[in-house]
Amino acid sequence: MHKQLFAFLFLLLFSTGIQAQDDLLSLLGEEKPKKERIKYAFKSPRVINSHAMEFLNPGTMDFRILHRFGTLDQGYKNFFGLDQASMRMSFDFGILHNLMVGVGRSTFKKEVDAFIKYAPIRQSTGPWSSPVTLAFVSGITVDGLPWSDPARKNYFTSRLAFYHQAILGRKFNESFTLQLMPTVVHKNLVQAANDPNDIFAMGVGGRLKLSKRTALTWDYTHVLVGMPASGFYNPLSIGLDIETGGHVFQLHVTNSIGMNERAFITETTGQWGKGQIRFGFNLSRTFQLKKTKIN
Amino acid sequence: MKKSFFILLLSVCLVNLANAQKFFTKAGRIDFNATAPSSPETIQAVNRTVTCVLDVANGNMQFAVLIKGFTFERALMQEHFNENYMESDKFPKAEFKGVVSNNATVNYTKNGTYAVTVKGKLTIHGQTNDVEASGKIVVQDGSVNATASFSVLLTDYKVDIPSLVADKVNKAAKIEVACNLEPLKS
Numbered sequence: 001m002h003k004q005l006f007a008f009l010f011l012l013l014f015s016t017g018i019q020a021q022d023d024l025l026s027l028l029g030e031e032k033p034k035k036e037r038i039k040y041a042f043k044s045p046r047v048i049n050s051h052a053m054e055f056l057n058p059g060t061m062d063f064r065i066l067h068r069f070g071t072l073d074q075g076y077k078n079f080f081g082l083d084q085a086s087m088r089m090s091f092d093f094g095i096l097h098n099l100m101v102g103v104g105r106s107t108f109k110k111e112v113d114a115f116i117k118y119a120p121i122r123q124s125t126g127p128w129s130s131p132v133t134l135a136f137v138s139g140i141t142v143d144g145l146p147w148s149d150p151a152r153k154n155y156f157t158s159r160l161a162f163y164h165q166a167i168l169g170r171k172f173n174e175s176f177t178l179q180l181m182p183t184v185v186h187k188n189l190v191q192a193a194n195d196p197n198d199i200f201a202m203g204v205g206g207r208l209k210l211s212k213r214t215a216l217t218w219d220y221t222h223v224l225v226g227m228p229a230s231g232f233y234n235p236l237s238i239g240l241d242i243e244t245g246g247h248v249f250q251l252h253v254t255n256s257i258g259m260n261e262r263a264f265i266t267e268t269t270g271q272w273g274k275g276q277i278r279f280g281f282n283l284s285r286t287f288q289l290k291k292t293k294i295n
Numbered sequence: 296m297k298k299s300f301f302i303l304l305l306s307v308c309l310v311n312l313a314n315a316q317k318f319f320t321k322a323g324r325i326d327f328n329a330t331a332p333s334s335p336e337t338i339q340a341v342n343r344t345v346t347c348v349l350d351v352a353n354g355n356m357q358f359a360v361l362i363k364g365f366t367f368e369r370a371l372m373q374e375h376f377n378e379n380y381m382e383s384d385k386f387p388k389a390e391f392k393g394v395v396s397n398n399a400t401v402n403y404t405k406n407g408t409y410a411v412t413v414k415g416k417l418t419i420h421g422q423t424n425d426v427e428a429s430g431k432i433v434v435q436d437g438s439v440n441a442t443a444s445f446s447v448l449l450t451d452y453k454v455d456i457p458s459l460v461a462d463k464v465n466k467a468a469k470i471e472v473a474c475n476l477e478p479l480k481s
Binding site: 023024025027028036039040057058059060174212213243244245246286288291292293294295 | 317319321339340341346348349350355356357359363366367368369370371374375377378379384385457459460463479
């Protein structure tokens with residue numbers, strides 16, 4: 001009886017010994033799952049024209065140079081639009097992982113714009129995680145053109161427009177991201193007496209990664225209420241993101257010349273069906289202003 | 296009956312003894328440097344949440360490290376490291392399973408510095424290779440400090456470097472490991 005017990009105990013001891021040798025790390029027990037943010041839903045904090053659910057890393061600055069050329073339907077005499085270019089330059093700053101600000105200036109209407117973007121909820125995994133990112137953007141645009149009618153009394157506030165946007169987005173997997181952007185644009189001064197001051201729109205943007213460093217992107221905004229009379233259309237842009245080390249190139253075609261929310265949502269004059277589309281590119285260069293200490 | 300009780304007691308003691316012969320940490324450090332000689336910027340990162348267990352009885356040693364736990368000076372570099380090179384969503388962990396090949400020469404109960412060689416299998420980016428590293432074990436008042444440095448060829452682990460950045464990213468990455476191990480209590 002004792003012999004048997006001894007043998008049993010010995011076996012038990014021996015077997016635990018073997019198990020421990022096989023996987024030492026398991027001795028430390030299971031690791032508790034941690035909440036982890038889903039990152040890199042887009043290569044850049046803009047889809048093409050629209051704000052994306054992605055944020056700049058804290059301490060970084062994104063210097064963006066945007067070009068929109070003339071419409072393709074002009075043919076060879078204007079080299080399919082490449083003879084003309086409209087620009088926007090901007091500086092965006094990442095402050096927190098979920099907070100960024102930016103300021104830019106466009107040649108179109110000599111307009112200055114600024115925005116603040118904040119995400120109370122970011123997509124994550126683990127306990128207390130969220131399947132989506134919810135972000136809010138508020139921006140202001142200042143028209144810089146000379147007054148169209150200098151004879152009458154003009155107010156500075158007439159130059160201003162505002163936009164507010166919610167971004168509800170999800171990175172479904174490594175390659176596919178989709179987001180919705182309900183937006184309202186308010187213009188202090190409109191062209192015609194009948195034009196509405198408030199425009200309500202719904203945007204949709206997405207990304208499909210084609211390889212590690214390239215992705216297909218698109219954004220479309222549908223104006224639901226308040227489209228100005230005739231001659232204006234919903235902006236659609238389709239592009240290709242190419243990442244080359246320090247730069248992201250966003251090559252695309254779009255029917256919009258504007259590069260801020262007021263301009264591209266409410267003043268897009270091109271029609272895709274008539275070939276009134278433009279080649280454009282966004283060049284994004286990120287600078288690390290505040291380096292993370294690693295020593 | 297008395298005898299069996301004695302055996303039971305002995306075996307419990309033995310189990311405890313066996314456990315006391317293991318050391319561990321969850322806050323080890325790994326430094327990684329893949330800066331090419333011609334590169335204008337340094338490509339290096341640090342991870343301070345390395346897990347390591349050492350069984351002093353036989354010199355068996357295991358490491359686990361989360362790829363996302365590597366911090367770079369530049370956030371963009373960190374993004375590229377995770378997204379383009381290491382594919383940390385697909386391969387979240389790097390692991391090492393090996394043995395201190397001259398374990399018998401280390402006296403874990405006596406303070407001192409011992410030169411050691413570690414051999415084993417290193418898994419990074421889903422690829423496993425045999426590696427050998429020389430290091431040092433410092434025994435100090437019951438704790439064990441283990442350090443080692445070695446380098447790995449990126450191609451051995453199927454980490455592709457595009458020609459565009461070939462002058463910045465070195466073909467071999469230098470890896471330095473430093474772990475302060477404490478006795479593992481059961």
